[in-house]
Amino acid sequence: MPVKSFKATTPGRRKMTVIDYSQLSKRGPEKSLLTPKKSIAGRNVHGHITTRHRGGGEKRHYRRVDFLRTDKLKIPARVASIEYDPNRTAFIALLFYADGEKRYILAPEGLKEGDQVVTAENTKPQTGNRMMLKNIPVGIDIHDLELSLKRGGQIVRSAGSSAKLMSLDADMAQVTLPSGEVRFIHKECYASVGIVSNADHMNVVIGKAGRIRKMGRRPQVLGKSMNPVDHPHGGGEGHCPIGLKHPKTPWGMPALGYKTRRRKNPSSRFIIRRKKGKN
Numbered sequence: 585m586p587v588k589s590f591k592a593t594t595p596g597r598r599k600m601t602v603i604d605y606s607q608l609s610k611r612g613p614e615k616s617l618l619t620p621k622k623s624i625a626g627r628n629v630h631g632h633i634t635t636r637h638r639g640g641g642e643k644r645h646y647r648r649v650d651f652l653r654t655d656k657l658k659i660p661a662r663v664a665s666i667e668y669d670p671n672r673t674a675f676i677a678l679l680f681y682a683d684g685e686k687r688y689i690l691a692p693e694g695l696k697e698g699d700q701v702v703t704a705e706n707t708k709p710q711t712g713n714r715m716m717l718k719n720i721p722v723g724i725d726i727h728d729l730e731l732s733l734k735r736g737g738q739i740v741r742s743a744g745s746s747a748k749l750m751s752l753d754a755d756m757a758q759v760t761l762p763s764g765e766v767r768f769i770h771k772e773c774y775a776s777v778g779i780v781s782n783a784d785h786m787n788v789v790i791g792k793a794g795r796i797r798k799m800g801r802r803p804q805v806l807g808k809s810m811n812p813v814d815h816p817h818g819g820g821e822g823h824c825p826i827g828l829k830h831p832k833t834p835w836g837m838p839a840l841g842y843k844t845r846r847r848k849n850p851s852s853r854f855i856i857r858r859k860k861g862k863n
Contacts (some may be wrong), residue, residue: 587787600791603784609665609697613647614678617688621646621671623800636834641800644670650687651728652736653703653714654774659683663699663712666691666781673743675781677712690728690741692778703774711778717757718771720749727780729759730773737776744783747775756854763859807834 592598626638647669661679664686669676677691679701694711695701701712706719720726725746728737740747740762750758756768790796793803807817808826815834817826831839 587784596792596794598791599789600795601787601789603782603788605668607666608675609667609678611665611667613645613667614686614688616686617648617678618645619648625800637802637804638800639802640797642670642798646671647676647688649676650689651738651741652734652774653687653689654734656681656685656687656703658702658704660700660702661687663695663697663701665697666695672741673782673785674741690737690776691781692727692776693744693781693783694778695781709777712776714774714776716772717749717759717769717775718752720775720777722749722751724749724777725779726759726775726777728776729769730775731769733770733773737774741780743780743785746779749775758856761859764857765855765859766857768854768856807831 586604587601588604589601590597621644623639623641623643625640626633626635628634647667649669649672659681661681664678664680667676667678667688669688675691676688677695679687679689681687689701689712692711699712701714703714705716707713707715709715709721709724714728717726725748727740727746729740729747730736731738745762747762748760750760750766752758752771753768755771757771757773758766759769760766807815808820808823810818812819816828816832816836820827833839837844
């Protein structure tokens with residue numbers, strides 16, 4: 585969908601852009617598929633802050649999206665509406681199945697109200713259909729991809745993203761992910777055909793601080809503006825230097841170049857080429 589800009593009536597409006605939602609359905613969300621979503625503001629079960637700079641924001645309902653769809657094999661569904669989802673960057677599509685059930689799925693680019701979609705082991709490779717990797721034509725764009733059998737879509741779910749099926753080798757399929765990584769995935773895993781909707785999400789300019797506050801993000805300040813109890817850089821008179829040989833994270837680990845990753849886990853054996861061309 586196109587990006588909409590505004591006249592510079594205020595400094596915040598000058599460069600702010602939003603997605604044009606005029607093509608989305610005007611109906612509200614399906615109430616039977618909504619779940620209350622409690623704001624945890626970056627805190628764990630003990631009430632301790634584990635993710636900083638979170639809090640506030642607009643209240644939301646969670647839309648239960650069906651990432652599996654294999655319990656509806658060969659049952660056709662009609663797309664009733666394409667809707668906005670505040671919990672993800674992509675749009676979602678409301679399906680009315682032939683047996684009377686309603687479900688949400690991730691909406692691919694080009695899917696419209698009234699279209700028919702189906703999930704099956706082998707079906708037509710048209711936008712919105714879901715099928716096994718072994719039956720998808722090589723070179724086609726896919727999304728909502730399973731990494732493990734019967735787990736449902738786990739990767740390639742954000743706005744505008746897509747993976748590409750490269751080849752089929754024995755029991756595995758070679759898939760190129762949006763990051764450039766090429767990896768083996770079992771060819772009986774399911775994937776949906778098409779590119780995830782709302783590709784213009786990456787072109788949105790937030791424009792002002794108040795808009796990001798509504799998304800549940802709080803302000804950030806430099807560590808040297810804090811007190812010593814809050815950050816290793818804190819303390820001193822005013823905005824003074826950090827007073828250390830090298831900068832640190834809030835938990836005392838060296839920042840800027842210090843390697844913190846452990847040895848790769850066994851699942852890396854399925855990776856053929858890492859992202860950014862690294863082997």
